[in-house]
Amino acid sequence: MLQGTLIYGFINSVMLLLVALGFNLTFGISGVANFAFGALYITAGFLAWIGLNTLGLPYWLAGCAAVLITAVLAGLLYRFVVLRVRGLVVSEVIATFGVGLAILELFRFLGFIGFEYTLPEMLDLEVSLGGVIVDGQRLTILLVGAGLTLFLWLFTRHTRTGRAFRAIAQDEHTALTLGINTERVATVSVAFGAAYAAVAALVILPLGTIAVNEGYHVLVNALAVCIVGGLGSTLGVIVASFMIGFAQTFTATYLDTSWMMVVSLLAILVILLVRPSGLFGSQKQLEERI
Amino acid sequence: MTEPAPQPPRDEIILAVEGLSKRFGGVTAVDDVSFNVKQGELLGVIGPNGSGKTTLVNLITGFLQPSTGRVSLKGQDITGGPPYRTAELGLARTFQMVKPFYQLPAFKNVVVALFSPRVKRLAGGAYGDRDAVAKDLLEEVGFERDSWVINKQASVLPHGYLKRLELARCLALRPEVLVLDELFSGLSLAEVASLVPVIEKLMVQGMTIIMVEHRLKELFRIADRVLVLNFGQKIAEGVPAEVMAQPKVRGAYLGSESED
Amino acid sequence: MAAQDTSKQVTRRRERLDRGIKVRSEDIYALNSWREALYLLAPRALPVVALVLLQLLAPEYWQRVLISTTVFALLAISWDLAASSGMVCLGQALFFGVGAYLAGIMNHYLGLPPGLTLPLATLGGGVICTVLLLPVLRLRGIYFAMFTLILPLMIERIIEATKVFGGTEGLSGLTPFAHPLWESFLTMAALWVALFGLRRIMASDYGLVLKGINDNDRAVMSAALNIYRYKAQALFLAAATGAFAGAFMTHSYRFVGMPVFALDYSILPIASAAVGGLGTLAGPALGAFILVPLSEMLRGLGGLRIVIYAVLLVVFTVGLPEGVFHYLRRKYTQFERWTEVGK
Ligand SMILES: Nc1ncnc2c1ncn2[C@@H]1O[C@H](COP(=O)(O)OP(=O)(O)O)[C@@H](O)[C@H]1O
Ligand SMILES: [Mg+2]
Numbered sequence: 001m002l003q004g005t006l007i008y009g010f011i012n013s014v015m016l017l018l019v020a021l022g023f024n025l026t027f028g029i030s031g032v033a034n035f036a037f038g039a040l041y042i043t044a045g046f047l048a049w050i051g052l053n054t055l056g057l058p059y060w061l062a063g064c065a066a067v068l069i070t071a072v073l074a075g076l077l078y079r080f081v082v083l084r085v086r087g088l089v090v091s092e093v094i095a096t097f098g099v100g101l102a103i104l105e106l107f108r109f110l111g112f113i114g115f116e117y118t119l120p121e122m123l124d125l126e127v128s129l130g131g132v133i134v135d136g137q138r139l140t141i142l143l144v145g146a147g148l149t150l151f152l153w154l155f156t157r158h159t160r161t162g163r164a165f166r167a168i169a170q171d172e173h174t175a176l177t178l179g180i181n182t183e184r185v186a187t188v189s190v191a192f193g194a195a196y197a198a199v200a201a202l203v204i205l206p207l208g209t210i211a212v213n214e215g216y217h218v219l220v221n222a223l224a225v226c227i228v229g230g231l232g233s234t235l236g237v238i239v240a241s242f243m244i245g246f247a248q249t250f251t252a253t254y255l256d257t258s259w260m261m262v263v264s265l266l267a268i269l270v271i272l273l274v275r276p277s278g279l280f281g282s283q284k285q286l287e288e289r290i
Numbered sequence: 291m292t293e294p295a296p297q298p299p300r301d302e303i304i305l306a307v308e309g310l311s312k313r314f315g316g317v318t319a320v321d322d323v324s325f326n327v328k329q330g331e332l333l334g335v336i337g338p339n340g341s342g343k344t345t346l347v348n349l350i351t352g353f354l355q356p357s358t359g360r361v362s363l364k365g366q367d368i369t370g371g372p373p374y375r376t377a378e379l380g381l382a383r384t385f386q387m388v389k390p391f392y393q394l395p396a397f398k399n400v401v402v403a404l405f406s407p408r409v410k411r412l413a414g415g416a417y418g419d420r421d422a423v424a425k426d427l428l429e430e431v432g433f434e435r436d437s438w439v440i441n442k443q444a445s446v447l448p449h450g451y452l453k454r455l456e457l458a459r460c461l462a463l464r465p466e467v468l469v470l471d472e473l474f475s476g477l478s479l480a481e482v483a484s485l486v487p488v489i490e491k492l493m494v495q496g497m498t499i500i501m502v503e504h505r506l507k508e509l510f511r512i513a514d515r516v517l518v519l520n521f522g523q524k525i526a527e528g529v530p531a532e533v534m535a536q537p538k539v540r541g542a543y544l545g546s547e548s549e550d
Numbered sequence: 551m552a553a554q555d556t557s558k559q560v561t562r563r564r565e566r567l568d569r570g571i572k573v574r575s576e577d578i579y580a581l582n583s584w585r586e587a588l589y590l591l592a593p594r595a596l597p598v599v600a601l602v603l604l605q606l607l608a609p610e611y612w613q614r615v616l617i618s619t620t621v622f623a624l625l626a627i628s629w630d631l632a633a634s635s636g637m638v639c640l641g642q643a644l645f646f647g648v649g650a651y652l653a654g655i656m657n658h659y660l661g662l663p664p665g666l667t668l669p670l671a672t673l674g675g676g677v678i679c680t681v682l683l684l685p686v687l688r689l690r691g692i693y694f695a696m697f698t699l700i701l702p703l704m705i706e707r708i709i710e711a712t713k714v715f716g717g718t719e720g721l722s723g724l725t726p727f728a729h730p731l732w733e734s735f736l737t738m739a740a741l742w743v744a745l746f747g748l749r750r751i752m753a754s755d756y757g758l759v760l761k762g763i764n765d766n767d768r769a770v771m772s773a774a775l776n777i778y779r780y781k782a783q784a785l786f787l788a789a790a791t792g793a794f795a796g797a798f799m800t801h802s803y804r805f806v807g808m809p810v811f812a813l814d815y816s817i818l819p820i821a822s823a824a825v826g827g828l829g830t831l832a833g834p835a836l837g838a839f840i841l842v843p844l845s846e847m848l849r850g851l852g853g854l855r856i857v858i859y860a861v862l863l864v865v866f867t868v869g870l871p872e873g874v875f876h877y878l879r880r881k882y883t884q885f886e887r888w889t890e891v892g893k
Contacts, residue, residue, distance in 0.1 A: 084869075374773075393765050
């Protein structure tokens with residue numbers, strides 16, 4: 001029992017991590033809080049579904065196309081919506097939130113509701129981890145979660161774009177003087193965050209149906225993890241995912257699934273009272289917050 | 291209405307800074323700085339860009355928590371703020387990066403400060419006509435009375451006026467210690483020349499002033515003492531002429547002549 | 551007024567001038583005639599009269615719509631008040647829902663009549679929401695917004711989990727208002743009290759401090775003002791306004807349940823503010839009077855309504871940040887004409 005809870009807690013944490021990484025990445029680099037994040041996540045799911053079922057593409061192709069299109073959509077969102085209100089934080093939030101809402105409710109209106117909207121599992125196998133049976137999809141989640149985290153780490157340290165990301169994250173003005181096109185990097189960062197959301201959607205959604213409401217849940221989960229971990233801090237997001245992930249699974253096992261949200265809320269309240277900048281929020285952000 | 295608050299006798303230590311340090315991650319922006327400020331004197335704080343002057347101001351006025359060290363005002367511990375309490379006790383500051391209320395007319399910027407409980411307390415509970423007092427204060431720092439600037443939104447005011455606005459907002463509190471963070475930066479020679487008498491008048495009234503400044507020539511004419519920061523450390527303190535004669539100060543400023 | 555029209559080659563440009571009344575300061579007008587008094591009074595009195603007439607003359611269905619419009623206008627005012635004080639709230643449903651549940655609980659469990667539950671829920675809702683948000687009062691901008699977005703959604707889940715207050719079923723069979731006209735005039739009275747009262751507060755020196763916090767909270771702190779106290783007070787006023795709206799709806803529908811924490815109640819106030827124009831309280835109220843009846847007319851479109859809202863929200867935020875109210879006010883207080891400019 002305990003072993004199972006631990007393993008499923010771990011998997012749940014990785015799912016949270018997958019969902020939060022993209023949101024946090026975009027915010028950490030360009031300071032854009034992309035409230036259309038949940039909508040992009042669901043969009044990726046439906047795109048893959050359409051590719052598979054309507055167009056009859058092979059799974060891998062439908063998946064890649066979904067990730068690409070989602071990323072491009074996010075880039076366009078930045079160019080045509082966010083850029084026009086850049087710097088006005090309130091307007092940025094409202095505009096991205098509005099776009100997300102429009103996308104999600106449009107899906108609902110178009111009738112994308114029902115049990116037929118599912119993605120097939122990617123790995124058809126079962127393994128036993130310490131006596132606990134774990135299905136192929138959850139295994140995929142673990143692998144992809146580890147892979148994406150590692151990729152992010154390597155990317156920001158060893159590629160030109162990645163280093164530009166980090167330069168901007170530290171100081172936009174200095175980055176400008178170094179000849180970095182901050183506008184373009186910000187666009188890429190939003191697209192990049194959306195691509196992360198899309199990959200997360202592709203590996204997580206096969207566990208259930210592609211439901212519009214899931215878009216709101218994903219946004220709430222991403223925000224919760226980022227608040228607890230400290231916005232913009234990758235390490236913070238990792239730690240917070242595991243804290244909230246395990247806490248949720250333990251409450252689900254020993255209390256009831258419906259209490260999971262209560263746990264996240266409590267975690268947020270406690271963290272905000274003790275450390276307003278989140279666990280690993282950097283000094284610069286604390287400055288923002290006082 | 292705008293005369294300064296009653297001042298304690300001169301030469302008494304009004305502000306004491308002991309072993310103040312601030313680390314930002316790896317950078318030590320202020321490193322074990324100690325000094326005292328006496329009632330009624332003007333202490334200049336100088337140092338190259340990035341030497342920690344603004345951080346020091348933020349630490350003293352409670353906008354930042356120091357990593358170590360203590361600040362006390364008239365014997366009262368004010369380390370680490372909060373800023374409104376520090377200001378309530380009579381320590382007012384201007385911002386190097388001006389922070390006006392851009393949406394409000396210039397004189398309403400000062401009215402906000404006049405709304406503070408400190409002003410009410412010093413006025414014996416009566417606020418009076420805040421608009422009129424605000425306009426008086428603005429005139430004191432060099433706004434032309436009844437001109438368009440006084441009623442204009444702060445967002446359209448030229449930089450020189452915004453700097454004066456910063457000063458007026460501080461004076462509204464009738465502070466005992468005034469901390470000016472690079473008040474002269476970005477101003478023309480003529481504008482500086484017109485502000486110097488304003489500060490001299492405050493000195494005559496017995497106001498204690500800490501002046502962070504880059505314009506050494508103007509500063510040295512009015513400063514009683516100066517304190518030099520370099521890489522967050524205090525490298526010299528004393529009468530302006532003597533301090534500037536020290537090789538390490540020249541080194542820090544001119545970048546040549548090596549270490550001590 | 552500087553039209554130099556002497557030379558031959560003439561170009562023309564639009565000139566924008568203030569109308570006749572000399573405004574000496576915020577509130578001292580030099581009124582010279584009845585016409586000028588009327589000019590100032592009309593924009594305030596007309597909506598009041600129009601709303602009363604509509605409420606009395608409209609068919610019953612539209613009277614109901616008018617009531618819910620007024621309730622949303624109250625929520626929009628509540629949103630704008632908080633936003634003008636530097637607290638952008640993405641979860642107005644929190645205020646609405648807490649007020650709604652308080653009224654429902656007091657009516658259902660304690661048997662209090664609407665005459666008591668409304669004022670108690672208004673005050674209690676204000677206090678509870680303020681206390682709930684106290685930990686995040688130190689946060690600004692998106693940090694505050696993020697927290698307010700998730701709070702009502704989480705409370706919804708908590709009610710579901712703990713099954714308190716009727717759980718997913720909610721509380722039904724609550725006491726209705728004595729007479730439909732009561733309902734109409736109560737909401738209207740609340741709207742005018744909130745609108746004119748809060749506008750007066752925002753125009754005072756106290757309101758100046760709130761606007762200052764929105765503009766630049768560090769400068770307010772440096773002026774020896776405890777911004778957290780002022781923010782908490784503004785939050786209380788906003789929350790109480792929203793809680794009244796919720797409490798009213800509870801009795802109007804004779805039901806309260808989890809949907810009061812739904813996203814709709816958070817989105818509509820923001821959309822109203824975006825359409826009407828931020829920062830004036832009247833603008834968001836006007837926005838609600840545009841959006842809610844519009845959505846009623848679009849009822850046939852079903853789910854597409856929210857999509858249309860969302861799109862309007864984006865279009866107004868990005869393309870027309872001024873909003874309808876500022877536009878109308880500009881047209882009313884200024885006039886434009888072509889002048890000739892000599893070359
Ligand atoms: N909030 C902060 N976070 C990180 N580093 C900071 C922060 N504020 C200042 N610094 C660093 O501290 C040093 C001193 O800065 P500052 O006090 O602004 O210098 P000055 O005012 O003398 O030009 C600089 O190296 C600066 O980069
Ligand atoms: Mg500085």
